[in-house]
Amino acid sequence: MGFWKSLFTTSDAASSQTASTGGYIAEAKGVDENARIFFSTDRTIDLYELEELCDAVGWSRRPIRKVRKAIQNSFLVITMWEQKGNRRRLIGFSRATSDHAFNATIWDVVVHPDSQGKGLGRALMNQLIKKLRSEDISNVTLFADPDVVNFYKQLGFMPDPEGIKGMFWYPD
Amino acid sequence: MGFWKSLFTTSDAASSQTASTGGYIAEAKGVDENARIFFSTDRTIDLYELEELCDAVGWSRRPIRKVRKAIQNSFLVITMWEQKGNRRRLIGFSRATSDHAFNATIWDVVVHPDSQGKGLGRALMNQLIKKLRSEDISNVTLFADPDVVNFYKQLGFMPDPEGIKGMFWYPD
Numbered sequence: 001m002g003f004w005k006s007l008f009t010t011s012d013a014a015s016s017q018t019a020s021t022g023g024y025i026a027e028a029k030g031v032d033e034n035a036r037i038f039f040s041t042d043r044t045i046d047l048y049e050l051e052e053l054c055d056a057v058g059w060s061r062r063p064i065r066k067v068r069k070a071i072q073n074s075f076l077v078i079t080m081w082e083q084k085g086n087r088r089r090l091i092g093f094s095r096a097t098s099d100h101a102f103n104a105t106i107w108d109v110v111v112h113p114d115s116q117g118k119g120l121g122r123a124l125m126n127q128l129i130k131k132l133r134s135e136d137i138s139n140v141t142l143f144a145d146p147d148v149v150n151f152y153k154q155l156g157f158m159p160d161p162e163g164i165k166g167m168f169w170y171p172d
Numbered sequence: 173m174g175f176w177k178s179l180f181t182t183s184d185a186a187s188s189q190t191a192s193t194g195g196y197i198a199e200a201k202g203v204d205e206n207a208r209i210f211f212s213t214d215r216t217i218d219l220y221e222l223e224e225l226c227d228a229v230g231w232s233r234r235p236i237r238k239v240r241k242a243i244q245n246s247f248l249v250i251t252m253w254e255q256k257g258n259r260r261r262l263i264g265f266s267r268a269t270s271d272h273a274f275n276a277t278i279w280d281v282v283v284h285p286d287s288q289g290k291g292l293g294r295a296l297m298n299q300l301i302k303k304l305r306s307e308d309i310s311n312v313t314l315f316a317d318p319d320v321v322n323f324y325k326q327l328g329f330m331p332d333p334e335g336i337k338g339m340f341w342y343p344d
Binding site for chain 1: 234239341342
């Protein structure tokens with residue numbers, strides 16, 4: 001069974017079979033010819049490796065305990081890996097919360113700086129959207145920092161559709 | 173044990189004890205003197221009664237099966253009830269999805285038209301926020317239709333903070 005099939009036909013979002021069965025994205029540009037790019041929905045992630053990835057893009061450190069809890073309670077987690085020979089490196093991460101029925105919200109999309117500009121962020125997001133749609137989620141949402149609004153627009157996300165505003169609560 | 177205590181000290185968001193143990197909001201304005209207003213986190217809701225409430229505010233009908241699934245998979249559900257004598261009527265509903273660690277997103281906030289303009293929507297939201305904060309959720313978010321942006325502003329929600337945009341995915 002091909003990789004994509006094994007990734008996207010399973011109803012178990014926490015399936016652990018995908019990282020090892022492999023496959024790669026033909027359309028990824030500028031990727032080292034000796035490297036293969038893999039996606040996985042496996043949640044048994046080395047959280048220190050994830051922290052390293054988040055450090056690389058300058059995110060604030062978050063308690064590992066809470067990151068673990070957030071991953072466990074996300075509806076979907078998709079990681080992106082670069083494999084060269086026997087070495088596999090985490091180069092991307094994304095997750096979504098959901099009510100499993102109508103709405104999903106995407107959080108913590110990150111691609112390692114060395115892997116940016118190669119279409120991999122786009123590929124990661126497309127996998128996330130494809131999986132959410134296959135689960136019959138109709139409303140896929142996110143909150144975008146100003147510098148990535150155009151990136152998400154190119155993927156089909158619209159800011160403030162029909163005047164709907166994203167809002168954040170601030171303590172008094 | 174007082175109502176508020178029984179509602180907000182339980183760690184089980186699906187606790188069923190609250191609707192019947194009762195208590196009422198002193199600050200609710202213009203409420204019939206013979207009526208008491210209750211909040212509950214109990215999820216065993218008559219989904220046809222909920223549909224009736226959503227019909228009353230003109231929402232599009234949604235499949236009961238999916239509504240049930242969404243309620244089951246929400247992090248928190250808070251309903252608001254008006255009790256007169258032995259009769260209890262569902263007059264408000266709200267729910268939130270979450271990763272149980274960092275982020276929550278509020279969906280489906282509804283107050284029956286007969287109960288609007290009395291501070292009850294505000295009271296419902298305050299309970300929701302209070303409960304989310306008590307669970308150590310730091311990022312409380314929502315997507316607001318244009319006509320309710322000011323309502324949420326008054327509750328402490330800010331649109332597009334630091335230029336962060338709410339975005340929705342639309343199929344090609």
